[in-house]
Amino acid sequence: MAGLREAGLAGAALALTGGVAYVIWNLRDTKKRQEAEKVMLEQNLNAEKQEKLVEKEIRSETAREAPAVSQQGQARGSQVLVLGLDGAGKTSLLQCFATGSVEQEVSPTQGFHAVSINREELHIEFLEIGGEEKLRDYWPMYLKKARVLVFVLDAADFTRFPLAKTSLHRLLASEPYLPLVLLANKQDLPGACGVTELYESMALGSVGDGHKLSVLGTQLWKGSSDAHASAQDAYELILEMMNSNCEE
Ligand SMILES: Nc1nc2c(ncn2[C@@H]2O[C@H](COP(=O)(O)OP(=O)(O)OP(=O)(O)O)[C@@H](O)[C@H]2O)c(=O)[nH]1
Ligand SMILES: [Mg+2]
The missing domain is CATH 1.20.5 (Single alpha-helices involved in coiled-coils or other helix-helix interfaces)
Structure with missing residues (x-):
């Protein structure tokens, strides 16, 4: 017990x-x-x-239809117009600006794609109009408000160089003082045309003296470790061209 x-x-x-x-x-x-x-x-x-x-700071907007031209007004603000043939890499560029890399699959832009960046004093609106043939007729309507034109080119697609050249020269002819940043994209692809050859191929020497222009090689493919640096260089160049346009 x-x-x-x-x-x-x-x-x-x-x-x-x-x-x-x-x-x-x-x-x-x-x-x-x-x-x-x-x-x-x-x-x-x-x-x-x-x-x-x-x-x-960053607002991204995509729509099947481009914004009405009447809403665009005539005054040049802080808009950067991003054009180029379909598949050149315009959306990839804007995705890099918005997120720092190309993480998601990009699909062809059916209308427009806009990315606004607001940082401290800086406000920029990047406006991409899709590059498909049916959308190219709308391109010139958006030139009036643009402070800088960014033309993205697939530097490895030689067969479409003549078409890209005609499209680009048509735009430049209608806006003789608009600064141009030409991006020779897809530099990662074998045989991609370098910036010097591209200057020749796009006959940029024949562009009037009124245009300030810069050519830069980029690579913006999904998952590329260089995409961020490429986009950063392009961004800085665009800013420089925007400022040069303000000083006039
Ligand atoms: N290899 C390689 N592929 C790229 C590069 N940039 C974009 N691409 C690919 O090219 C394809 C088209 O890219 P987008 O950014 O949609 O091209 P876009 O100019 O916006 O085309 P649209 O909207 O149709 O006018 C996609 O599959 C991208 O992943 C690059 O630098 N290198
Ligand atoms: Mg696109």
């Missing part, structure tokens, strides 16, 4: 210490959980803040 009682007491003591230990553990656990919840809450708030910031 005594053995049983002792065993009972020992059991009760164990249960008691176990209970105390549980309470302490539970208290510690609650404290830890509260701390963890606080950290999580702070992280969520920070993430929310960050999201809002990104939302505020």
